[in-house]
Each structure stands twice: as C-alpha cells, then as structure tokens.
Amino acid sequence: MDLWANIAAGFSTALSVTNLSYCLLGVFLGTFFGALPGIGSLAAVTMLLPITYYLEPTTALVMLAGVYYGAEYGGSISSILLNLPGTPSNAVTCLDGYPMTQQGRSGVALFATTIASFWGGTFGIILLYTLSPMIAQWALAFGPAEYFAIMVFGLVAAATVTQDAPAKGLAMVIVGMSLGTVGADLTTGVARYDFGYFELHDGVSFIALAMGLFGVSEIILSISQKIDKPFIQAVTLRSMIPTRDEVRRSPMPMLRGAGIGAFFGALPGTGPSIATFIGYALEKRLSPHGDQFGKGAIEGLMSPESANNAAVQAAFIPTMTLGIPGSATMAVMMGALLIHGIQPGPQLMTENPDIFWGLAASFWIGNVLLLILNIPLIGLWVRLLKVPYGILYPAVICFICIGVYTVRTSAFDVGLVLFFGFAGYVLRLLKFELAPLLIGFILGPMVEENFKRAMLIYRGDFMTLLERPISGTLLGLTALLLLWSVWVIIRNRRERRQVLVGGADD
C-alpha cells in the first residue's frame, strides 16, 4: 500500500463538502463546549452521539472526532481567563495560564496555547499516519506489570507539581488516591466507602471531582474575595505577541510535551489528563526558570497543552488499529461506528480504508480549522472577562451542573460537584494544592488495579515486577527520580545554609 496514495485518497474524502462542513461544525461545537467550564469532551461527544446515527459513518466520526479534539482545544480558554478548567485535562493549564491573565497577558497565553495545541495535534496525527500499526503492537507489550510501573513513575513524577510545601502536596496525592478507592472493587465485587449510595458503586465521578475542586471552588473563592473586574485588557493583535524570551523558551517544552502526550495517548487506559500532569512536572524539573512555575511561566502552558492535544490524537491509534478504546470518550466513538455496523479493529485500515484515511485527514484539516478559528477569536474570548461576574458565575455553575449530569445522567453527581466545590474552597483557604489530589485520584486506582492483576498473574511474586524488562527499567527510573529529588532537597538546604553563613561573614 502506498502511503501517499492513501493520504491523497483520505484528503479527497475529508475535503468533500459534506465532510468538511461536518468537520467545521464539529470543531466549532467542540471549542464552544470545551470553553464552557464543566462540559468536557466526554459530555459533548455523548450529547452529540445520537445526532450522528443519521449520518454516513465517516461523516459521523469526522464530526464526533472534531468535537473531541475541539473540546480539548477550547478547554484551555476558560482555564486561562477564569481559572476554571474547561475540561479536566486543562486543569494544569490554570496553574500558569491564569497568572498570565492576572498580569494582563491573557492574549499571549491564548496565542501560545493555540500554537502548542496545534503542534501537539499535528505531532499526534503524524504518528497516526506513519507508525500506527507499529505503535499498536508496541502498546501490546504493556501488561499489568508494565502499567503498574508506569503509573508508579507517574505518581512520583507528578508529586512535584506541587509548589512550596512538599508535605502538603504529598498529603493531597494521598487524599486523591483514597478518593480513588471508592466504589465496587473489581476483583471481589465489594463496594468500598459507598455509604449505601448505589451512585458511588462506579466510584467518584472524575468530572464531578475535577469540576468541583477547580471550578466551583474558584467561583466561591472569587465571590468571597469580592474582586470586581480586575483584568480588563487590550485585545489588539499586539497584545498576543509573546516576548522574545518567551519565544526562545517555548519550542523545547512544546516538543517534549508532544512526545509525552503521544506516549500516553497511545497507551490504552491512560490518556490526556495524565499526559498534561507529567508534561508539566517534567518541564518544572528541567526548566532553569523552575521558580517561575505557577507565576505565569510560558513553559507551564506549552508543555501540557501540546501534550493534551497530542494525546487526544494519539488515542485514536489503539482505537482505530486495535479496536480497543483508550478512554471513555473513545468508547463512545467506537459505539458510533458499531451503530453503523462497522467493527473498529485490525481490519479497519484494509476493509474500510476510506474511513481510516478519511478520518486521519479530517483530523489535520480540523486542526488547521481550529488554528484559523481560534487566533481571530482570541479577542472575542478575552472580552468574556468583561461579562459581569454576577451573570457569568451563575451561568458557569449551570454549565458545570449540566456537564456533570450528562456524563452519567446522575443527579447524585450534581450534588457531588457542589460538595467538592466546598471541599476545594476550604482546601484552598488552607493553602493546599489541588492538582496533586487530581493526579492521585487518576493514578491511584490504576496502580492498585494493575498491581492486583500482576500479582494474580504472577502468583504473588514481587520479583517479576523487577525482572520484566520494561517494568524493571521504569521502576529503576522511578528510584533514580526519588533519589534525585532527595538530593535536590539536600543541595538546596546546603546552599541556603551557605548563603546564611556568607551573610554572617559580611
């Protein structure tokens, strides 16, 4: 099969008037829903799924996929402007995006994330085009032991997302992991910490947790602080131009972010949220400006946004080539194909090449459309800040409730999001970081489940975890990372002491 012929055929499918219009509609709706805090890609795709039953399968998927990556694009907008993550995977974007808004530089932040998102998406698509079958086979080399090792690595790496007080950060990771244990245990069927609520059998809703902690708590905090209209700023083209220093510092985090995103996106069961946290943690460690993170560092935007969108595109690799959905959103999209009697799987590329290549082409077209759509719209988005908070906040709370309700059609989850909103408010007053809580919540159950699986399969032999090449290497790296962290702490202490001693000499 000739790659170029396939690409050409794919583009001619994707550029048909129908598909192009639905692609545009998809990315537009996606950006719109993504920008509304609370309504993430899963809620948006679930809401729009029934519409696509009446479309051709390729068109249906082109549109749904557009909604998916459009939502991840749009999600950064409210993270940056309002400190309210549009989707859970944009939570990290708040950390440095919102400080930039406070400094009157939201135009720069929005421009930077658009570029980073575009690059991340493009990188994911290039991989989808060129290495799909290889990556799919490679993903099969990851069994329970390997997943366990990688999740442990992720936990240790992400523990450093926290800023000043490591103990508080670790405490939040533990709280997150504890929340992750709620629900029926897979192996024994026993409901843990459900307090008699059937709604808790499937665990705490991730969206309710993320939106409560980051969204609702932010609104409560703003109201209690009575900030009125602080950050009105120019929306000229000039206000979007980053400083020369920022331009210089951007490419590497963006490249690394795309790599991290593609890695986690291609591994079924992981996905964008993990990728953004790891991308952020890595940049914080590597950057010479580590101390600026959380205060508006451009690296803190470029890496997670690039990772997010690379992960979204790469997530199509296992879905399309193995027929194994990597996330809940992907599962809904596979359902869209099944409705049309098309079984995603290893034969999809050969039996329905029009779908595979058409979809792949539409991804890139969609990303270009997003780029064209978003840069002129930055001015419009920034004007959002001019909406009086008395109107904006009640609306946002509504959207959050709608989004949370849609995902599991559960009124209980709406109560849960408000509960986590108050919990998040209290934690923030006590100066606890919330990002580590979220990462603990995502990774904790994965560590547990995969550890249990590995122990069952290898009949309780711990050594297997170290003997298997991939998991052994990853666990070794984790140990090195831990040692290095300890060493950094010791070195910093020593430096501080020397400074003090030096001061005494004067």
Add this chain to the structure above:
Amino acid sequence: MNLRSISASVLASGLAAMAAGGALAQEFPSEPVTIVVPFAPGGSNDIVARQLGQQLSQMWDQPVVIDNRPGGGATIGSAYLAEQDPDGYSIMIASVTFTMNAAVRDDLPFNPREDFTPIALVGQVPLVVGARPDIPVEDVASFFEYIRGSDALSYGATGMGSIQHFAGELLNQAVGSQVQVVQYTGGGPAMTDVMGGFIEYSIGSMTQMMPQVEAGNIRPIALTSLERSPAAPDIPTLNESGLEGFEVIQWWAILGPDGMDEGVVESLNSSINEVLATEEFTNFLANDGGTPRPMSPQETADFMAANYDRWAEVAEQANIVAE
C-alpha cells in the same frame, strides 16, 4: 363435538384473539414509548435497544425514546424502571447479566424476580473462548489438557459476577482446571492482555473477538453456544467437543415494571416479535454472530426464571459472591 366444530372454535378463538390484539395494538402506543438502557451509550445493550426502538417506532408511527441510565452495574437504571408506571410506555432492555447480578449481589434495591414483568426475548449471541496467539494447543481437546495440566495459568474477565467470569468458572468446573481469574475494567482491556500474551484466554463477545481472530491476534478455541454460529462456522462449540450441554450465551430481553396489563404485554410482545422476524433485524444481529429468539411473554418469564436458578447454582458452586 366433531372435528369440524373443534376447528371452528379454535378458528373463532384465534380470530377473537387477533381482533383483541389488533384493537390493543391500535390503541396501545398512543404516545412515545421509552426504552430504558441501564448502561452508557455505545455498549451492546444500547445498540440492540436502539435498533429495536428504531424499527418499533416505524411500525407504531410513534417516537421511541432511548433513555440511558447507567451506573452501579445496571442497578440504577433497573431500579428506576421498577418505579415507573406499568402502563407499557416505560420498558427496559435487560441482558443475561441482569439474572447473574441477582445471584451474586444481595444489596440490590429491587427484587429482580418480582419487580419486573418479562415482555419478550430479543435475541442471543454466543461467546467465544479466545486464546493468546501462541498458546501451545492444537485443538479443543489439547486445550482442555493444557489448562488442566498447569496451575500457573490465568484468564481475563470483566469484573466479579460478569458473564465472562461466570463462563470462565463454568469452564473450570467442566474441564476440572484451576485457571485463575483476573478482572479487567472491560472486554477490550481483557482482550488486549490476551493479545499481549499476559493471560491465556478470555471468553468474550464475538463482536469484540472476531476482528482480532481474523487478524491473527487471537486464537479462537471454541464457542459457548450449543450450536455453531453461521458467522463463524469453522469454530467448534464446547458442547460438541466433550463438554456436552455447556451453554453460556449473551441474551437481551425487554422487561416492564411489575403489574402490567396482560393485553399491553401481549401487544408489546407481538410488536417486538414482528421486528425480530424482519430481515433487517436478523441481519443486524447476524453481524455479531447473533440470532433473534422470539418468545411469548410466558416463555420469556420461564426462560428468565430458569436463568435465575441456574446462575444462583453456579455462583454457589464456584463461590462467586460479593463478600
């Protein structure tokens, strides 16, 4: 009574029944009907319900609304339906798992046997024992020998008390093997670990398995239905390979709340059976190796009762209990 009068009375009662059915069928759906799907959109229950709903809607000239109420392993949607008016306008799709849950869990907020009216059976689809591609066996017999001969093997299932778990434990009982169950969050992840060679096999739906079988990623060992499937005539059944009577099938039924009017039940049953008889629906199920299985309301009730009894027995023998 002579033969003629018997046939005449049979004919007359038949006509009367048809007339009654006809009258009800005309009256019955005078407003939109809701089918509750106790799972998220995109799963097999959802897809079957949507196909059925679409065809019923055309037949009745009334909208059929699909209402996804996922959560708690179908508990939330089922509890919701049990509380609806038994007027026939709220019905639900239930699968074999519904009868298995009843055997495994003692914390259900409803009584599965008593709080529902069985209306019709929709169809059934066999499961397939799919093994890792490099499993060292030649045929079904040597597969039995292989799993009997080692105590270090594992198989994948989709959670405590899932159909895959029940099928796996039944197989262990029938073969006399001790293959360890390892639970996954879904059929896909379990299958991935089979493909990667981390576990020996999982017993999953043909929908999920067949594409991997065709690509050589999974070795099909046998089907769990009594007869071979037209979708894969080359794959033997466990029933014909020494495990006589071995049957674990996925099926879907339509239930209503308890206390439904018999006429409405009959009317719904005949409408559903009319859909099952269409070529469109048969082809739809055949895509996944499935077949329609029309039954009367009474037959459906008996079928479900038999399932409750059977799974309670298997759960006890294999110690499948949420503890």
